[in-house]
Amino acid sequence: MNILWAYYVTCKYHVVAYNSIFKKDLFKDEVVLVTGGGTGIGRCIAHEMASLGATVVIAARKLDQLTAVAEEIRKLGGKCDTMQINIRDAAKALELIENIVAKHGKLTCLVNNAGGQFMSPASMLSTKGFATVVDLNLNGTFNMCKAAFDGYMGEHGGSIVNIVAECRNGFPRMVHTGAARSGIINMTKTLAVEWGPFNGIRVNCVAPGTIVSSGMKNYPDNVVDMIAGNDWLSPTGRFGTESEIAASVVFLLSPAAAYINGVNLAVDGGSSLSKGFPEGQDLAFNPEGSLMPAYVGWPEGKDNVHNLKHVDAPQKINDLLNKYKKKKSKL
Numbered sequence: 001m002n003i004l005w006a007y008y009v010t011c012k013y014h015v016v017a018y019n020s021i022f023k024k025d026l027f028k029d030e031v032v033l034v035t036g037g038g039t040g041i042g043r044c045i046a047h048e049m050a051s052l053g054a055t056v057v058i059a060a061r062k063l064d065q066l067t068a069v070a071e072e073i074r075k076l077g078g079k080c081d082t083m084q085i086n087i088r089d090a091a092k093a094l095e096l097i098e099n100i101v102a103k104h105g106k107l108t109c110l111v112n113n114a115g116g117q118f119m120s121p122a123s124m125l126s127t128k129g130f131a132t133v134v135d136l137n138l139n140g141t142f143n144m145c146k147a148a149f150d151g152y153m154g155e156h157g158g159s160i161v162n163i164v165a166e167c168r169n170g171f172p173r174m175v176h177t178g179a180a181r182s183g184i185i186n187m188t189k190t191l192a193v194e195w196g197p198f199n200g201i202r203v204n205c206v207a208p209g210t211i212v213s214s215g216m217k218n219y220p221d222n223v224v225d226m227i228a229g230n231d232w233l234s235p236t237g238r239f240g241t242e243s244e245i246a247a248s249v250v251f252l253l254s255p256a257a258a259y260i261n262g263v264n265l266a267v268d269g270g271s272s273l274s275k276g277f278p279e280g281q282d283l284a285f286n287p288e289g290s291l292m293p294a295y296v297g298w299p300e301g302k303d304n305v306h307n308l309k310h311v312d313a314p315q316k317i318n319d320l321l322n323k324y325k326k327k328k329s330k331l
């Protein structure tokens with residue numbers, strides 16, 4: 001009898017714990033701003049958060065892309081609004097936050113996903129080119145954090161996730177972004193400490209490795225070719241998916257991460273640990289293909305979990321997803 005009772009209690013509390021974290025309305029009281037939410041990783045984060053009940057505001061420069069994503073989300077039953085922003089403009093950033101609070105009553109989560117760079121060896125890079133990428137990524141992310149603090153979170157609390165890039169061992173051919181993203185990682189630690197006492201604000205980073213996403217469309221064909229042929233250099237034998245980045249963001253914004261503050265979560269399949277072993281040397285990981293199937297959570301639905309038509313990477317990189325999905329993910 002005691003054993004049966006213990007089993008009942010274990011099951012009951014297991015279910016309670018499970019529901020308390022993963023229920024579909026987990027974010028129903030949250031208003032989430034995702035910068036760069038009209039494309040790629042930002043779009044996927046917006047979908048995931050909306051599917052968990054959040055009111056999502058997506059913001060970037062190109063309104064047409066934002067409108068299309070908002071329509072997708074609304075068709076699936078989610079709540080999504082669009083607003084225009086250039087994150088390099090600090091005054092406009094504050095205006096954006098004030099508009100969100102005026103319209104939606106609050107801003108409880110901010111995902112600083114907007115950003116980017118171009119590829120260039122440091123020796124060929126102009127001073128202006130370096131400054132431009134630092135301004136976009138480092139200053140732009142600070143502008144948004146500060147605006148969120150001044151416009152709402154300083155008084156009411158909230159949670160911020162800064163998307164950076166895996167750059168543990170530097171970033172050859174992208175010195176500007178490596179410097180900017182490392183700056184964001186350090187800034188995140190400082191803000192976590194300074195702003196924690198303001199109603200429990202949490203600030204964390206997610207550092208994607210190489211991800212099959214629309215962002216790759218920004219690179220010329222020769223760079224895409226080079227990237228597409230190098231997935232086996234990761235210990236997982238593959239690149240990551242937009243869904244795998246979105247899942248880590250959802251986790252960090254959720255109550256499950258309530259005691260996580262100031263961290264940089266690498267979502268890179270361990271590739272940052274294996275850098276320094278170029279092709280042809282002893283660490284050839286999985287030339288035959290990935291042993292870790294990809295998690296593709298969005299687009300959602302039983303039959304289209306692996307229907308990847310919404311992922312909008314260059315063809316050569318998008319095609320890799322078919323290779324990665326061969327073994328069904330247990331997730």
Ligand SMILES: CCCCCCC/C=C/C(=O)SCCNC(=O)CCNC(=O)[C@H](O)C(C)(C)COP(=O)(O)OP(=O)(O)OC[C@H]1O[C@@H](n2cnc3c(N)ncnc32)[C@H](O)[C@@H]1OP(=O)(O)O
Binds near residue numbers: 115117120126
């Ligand atoms: C093994 C490799 C693995 C690779 C992993 C990749 C991991 C990362 C992936 C991603 O992040 S996905 C991509 C996400 N999205 C983007 O990157 C956005 C694309 N980039 C841009 O939008 C722009 O490049 C920019 C960074 C925003 C800059 O645009 P902006 O209009 O502000 O600058 P410009 O006025 O055009 O130029 C300013 C300055 O920079 C120089 N410059 C611009 N592009 C290049 C280039 N391709 N090569 C060299 N230099 C460039 C430009 O010449 C200007 O300087 P000056 O010439 O005036 O001195």
Ligand SMILES: NC(=O)C1=CN([C@@H]2O[C@H](COP(=O)(O)OP(=O)(O)OC[C@H]3O[C@@H](n4cnc5c(N)ncnc54)[C@H](OP(=O)(O)O)[C@@H]3O)[C@@H](O)[C@H]2O)C=CC1
Binds near residue numbers: 115
């Ligand atoms: N894909 C990958 O392998 C990796 C990506 N990342 C980072 O993840 C983030 C998302 O990347 P991904 O989805 O792949 O790439 P995308 O290029 O698709 O996304 C970048 C987004 O940022 C927005 N953006 C750029 N500049 C500005 C600006 N000045 N103000 C407001 N919005 C801006 C763009 O919208 P718009 O042009 O309309 O303004 C776009 O939606 C980026 O920061 C990227 O650098 C990091 C590591 C790896």
